[in-house]
Amino acid sequence: MNHRFEIRVYYEDTDLAGIVYYANYLKFIERARTEWVRGLGIDQSRLKSEQDIVFAVRRVEAEYLTPARFDDLLTVETRLEELRGARIAIFQTVRREDAACFEARVELVALSGAGRPQRLPQALRTALTRA
Template sequence: MVALFSFKWPVRIYFEDTDSGGVVYHSNYLKFMERARTEWLRSLNLNQSTLKKKDKIMFVVAKVDINYKKAARFNDELDVVTTVDNIGASKVNLTQNIMKNSELYTSAKVSIACIHTDTFKPQRIPKLIKQQMEIL
């Protein structure tokens, strides 16, 4: 499968991100990935607040399959690399890798679904938004 698009967003690890063992608490990796997805959409001029208000749609996580490879620690500087694998009618499949230099720390397959804000039911991704997501 050929990736459609990749976006890199930096994250620094703070004490608040770590557990009593001094490593990043497992659920915080999901927070880093969420922030990277938000910044990816912003980089495409897709403001989630505007989409919700104007278009009555929002993107929500439908599925996550995550693999923890190496523990990150306080003050590590990492990158969250988000790659678009596939854009369907109402779902976008992503790979999100958390890296330090070229070393993989965490990898996840994430599916985000486009839903209507009133019904919370799947909604087709509007053509213009889909086109923006497909831009290399």
Template sequence: MGATFTWPVRVYWEDTDAGGIVFYANYLKFFERARTEWLRSLGIGQQRLRDETGGMFVVTDTHLRYLRPARLDDLLLVTAHVQEAGRASLTMVQRVLLKPEHAGDANIVLCEGTIRIGWVDGAAMRPRRIPTAVLRQIVPGAVSAD
């Protein structure tokens, strides 16, 4: 559904554990930042979204597979793609890829995950339907029964 968004990130000391590899929980941070930048690329600022609609996206489910480690100073590409759009949630497929050192070489998948984000009322933190205008901005042609 829609295009895959790609966001580059460099691995810093703060991202690594004592063994010099990216600490496993930091992949979730990379995914969160990529989703935020994806929304921003669509003209959707999260604070403005909450101010204007009273709602916001929250993570409701995560499934990650760690395939290979990322290391200090690696250049990574973090992707975000809408796999499924429901009335109150989006299922995202995300990957962390190691960008190759040489042009023409293939990216190497380091981590992949499925992240479900639900729409909630920002004050009550209760599930709500994604507003139609928001859903259409994210997934052109989508329809939601507000």
């Protein structure tokens, strides 16, 4: 199942050519991941304060397919690909209507406050696999 998150391209998101600046796609998919997790009932602030677990991006493989432009309405689709130990792999696509503008495979790792990998708690694993 895909989670969908809509975002409008503002002037501040574009470069001199009027197209979305490449790094802003990473911001778009970050916002979508946050809303995906929130929609699953996972409170990241509580996860940090109660279980000392935070998420960090370990790896991103990105492909820029077609430019998005000022005032476009985009949809970010997020799909869980794999869950292992302390790692979460997801696939995200940024679309304008039916055209894919950007795709990324993102690998996240659960870390303790000290920066050490933490195995995902069972309740978190269950919530993520329900998606």
